[in-house]
Amino acid sequence: MATLSEQQIQDIIERVNLRIGTVANGQGAKLRAEKQLEAAEQVELGDGIYGAIDEAVAAARRAFLHYQRQGLEGRKAIIASVRASMLENAERLAEMAHAETGLGRVTDKILKNRLVTTRAPGPEDLELEAVTGDQGMMVTEFAPYGVVGAITPTTNPTSTIINNTISIVSAGNAVVFNVHPSAKAVSAENIRLLNRAIQAGGGPPDLVTAIPNPTIDSAKEVMNHPDVALLLVTGGPAVVREAMRTDKVVIAAGPGNPPAVVDQTADVDKAGRDIVAGASLDNNIICVDEKTTIAVDTIADRLVRSMAQNGAYVLKEHELKRLERVIFQEMGPPRKPGVINPAFIGKNAGVILAEIGIQVGDDVRLVVAEVPQEHNLVWTEQMMPVLPVVRVKDVERAIELAVKSEHGFRHTASIHSTNVQTITNMALAMNCSIFVANGPNYAGLGEGGEGFSSFSIASPTGHGLTRPRSFSRERRITVVGALRIV
DSSP: OOOOOHHHHHHHHHHHHHHHTOOOOTTOOOOOHHHHHHHHHHOOSBTTBOSSHHHHHHHHHHHHHHHTTSHHHHHHHHHHHHHHHHHHTHHHHHHHHHHHHOOSOHHHHHHHHHHHHHHSOOGGGGOOEEEEETTEEEEEEEEEOSEEEEEOOSSSHHHHHHHHHHHHHHTTOEEEEEOOGGGHHHHHHHHHHHHHHHHHTTOOTTSEEEOSSOOHHHHHHHHHOTTOOEEEEESOHHHHHHHHTSSSEEEEEOOOOOEEEEOTTSOHHHHHHHHHHHHHGGGGTSTTSOOEEEEEHHHHHHHHHHHHHTTEEEOOHHHHHHHHHHHEEEOOSTTSOOEEOGGGTTOOHHHHHHTTTOOOOTTOOEEEEEOOTTSHHHHSOOOSSEEEEEEESSHHHHHHHHHHHTTTOOOEEEEEOSOHHHHHHHHHHHOOSEEEESSOGGGGGTSSSSSOOOSOEETTTTOEEOOGGGGEEEEEEEEETOSOOO
16 A cells, blocks of 8 residues: 655645644643543534434435545545544544543554554555456446444544544545444544544545444444445444344454464564563553463473563462452353453553552563463453463464464464464464464554554454455446457
């Protein structure tokens, strides 16, 4: 995909600021996150926020009909405006998301907002495909669906909304969001900013809409609304099942429990550093984050030492026993998922360790626990920076355990190895939407790795990382016996 240079981004920001009437100064003073949330909740309607789902869908439908007449060049201008606005507001939205949800780290949320803003594909993803031959010419083009209904999570509220908007609007659609109730204020503010940016770029109002107080019932209303043509669900299994009961096209993101395997050929020091960075990103609430590390026994000691040297606190056995009583509501039988205590989801490592009397600085980003392979942590998507490390005899057993503990979600997995055949064997065995070799898992999202970014990873429905083409209908045009000019 085409990426924007820093100068292009700055030029766009200046143009957008002139049209919106704001002043961009990367250092500008911001309201504290709590005051931002209070202001967002006070101004409930307007800029795409409507009082009821019917109103939000009707407005999006009107916007879509207008938007159809703008063409690809119009879409490009709108998406450039969106990117500029979201870069400008990345920090403020991150602060608001953290204040409202209590999850993750502000610095990591800023990274996520910037990542999706710059690396999510735009209208260039829809370049036509042409085939010519003795029989004439065939062209494949990509048509919009109309109004898309999108369900978003509390874990990645702003990055998901930004990413979804860029993909869905680039494909020529409008979108109605039913956001997670625990992130409704920051999500509403995000949608207001998107609407202003779209209009600043020459687009219609209400191309992106939502309601101020989303509920389970409003989510069902979006899913079953006759004017919603396609559903994008980024949430838990229950909401995915609800969407699949409808008669609509569904793109559904699902759970993950990503394992990271480290074999005897790996650069062990780098593997330890990468895994700590990946597993601790936004305190492990991202579905692609490493949830389990499986290490070949001969390098396991070195790997754990590397983790300790790169921001991890390694638990002693008696400390693990105390921590289990804190982070689990119920551990359950061996080799089965436990029930995580929601009070500690997305909290800093230091907050979790303080519950068992261990005081550490904020530079400690991850808690590491050596456990047997049947331990519940291995089989549970913990969504907190507590990472189990399992020792196995050889890489074959490591891959076997990785496949089983991932539960067949086919979401994300990684390996640290310099053996090409071993890397290939694990990639084949996992068959995931994202597979990373020799890097943190977030490299598979385009952060420190190649490729585009997406925060709706639709493994259950087979779409993988969503992009504008995911929200398009293919249209073939065939001209028989003509337009072959060679």
